[in-house]
Amino acid sequence: MTPAGAEVDSEPFFLGSGASQRFCLFHRPAGPCRGAVLYVPPFAEELNRTRRMAALGARRLAAHGYGVLQIDLLGTGDSAGDFADARWDLWKQDLDTGAAWLRARLDTPLTLWGLRLGALLALDHARTTAVPLAPMLLWQPVAAGTTYLTQFLRLRTAHAMLGEDAAAQSGTKALRAALQAGDTLEIAGYDLTPELALAIDALPAPDALVPPVPVHWFEVLGAPGQAPGPAAARVKAAWEGRGTQLHLHTVTGAPFWATTGISTCPALLDATVDAIEERAHVV
């Protein structure tokens, strides 16, 4: 077991300039390079909550010989633009930029590593990228774009929802209607534009986002022996009917993307390294 972070060399830099400037962090592979990994981050508050796990995962993979690029997508982190400038298709372009940079640097098939909504972004990107792909790593993918948007909109309706005043329960339906009418909404401090929200709302279910390469799909469960959610089994059946393998890995740990404090899930890091090195027992 390689200690996380001990001998990993990380290089922060900016790709591009002006409005297309993106902050990147490249974790150089320790020893001979075994592959290239592009991290696809989750959305809004989940991005903040998962920074530690993303950093731990990136360093862990780098320690095992993988070059890992973390890129702050348009309007997030230290990249150019405000959140209101972010668009789904522009985020996919950012992934193209990151993938091209990795390809020029390492010239090896690319592993897309997506977390939560980033897993759907990675799947969507995988359908169109020109870069040769290695099997993908998906951490706790969201079940569907439309459910995910509802969950995000609830951040604004939570107070009303808990009141007994029925009239105040305008709820997420009213917020969706406002987006459809062209309003930008402030949700939990993020300016959510109709363009971005409706693109997420209209995303095909992962069942239909069949990637061209096998996928390692990881679900974090609270206790040993719990059954994974029903989504993974449904997606697996849909993909395998179309010739794409889905390896479902379950690990026990904290739901680090959802917890109110920063938490980590060491078992997920172990399972990820095992999967990418194909040492894992898969189902």
Add this chain to the structure above:
Amino acid sequence: MTNLDANLAEVKATLIDVLSLGDAGQRLQADSPLLGSLPELDSMAVVSLIGALEERFGIAIDDDDLSASTFETLGSLAAFVAEKRAG
């Protein structure tokens, strides 16, 4: 364990995970009060909890179905989830 007991145990596990309640959470019973009694359960945590329940059980929860009474006790929350799971 009956199906209802199993459902309660799974809802409790989700609650403990999302609110990081640890061992203290294990002491929760069906009649344990939640909203107003668990300091961890603020409105933002409620949103995380609903999302986690939707994903864990593969259910979709409509806002109109929710009220403060849903989160009154562990038992009321588990009953709500059981009803949604039954379709």
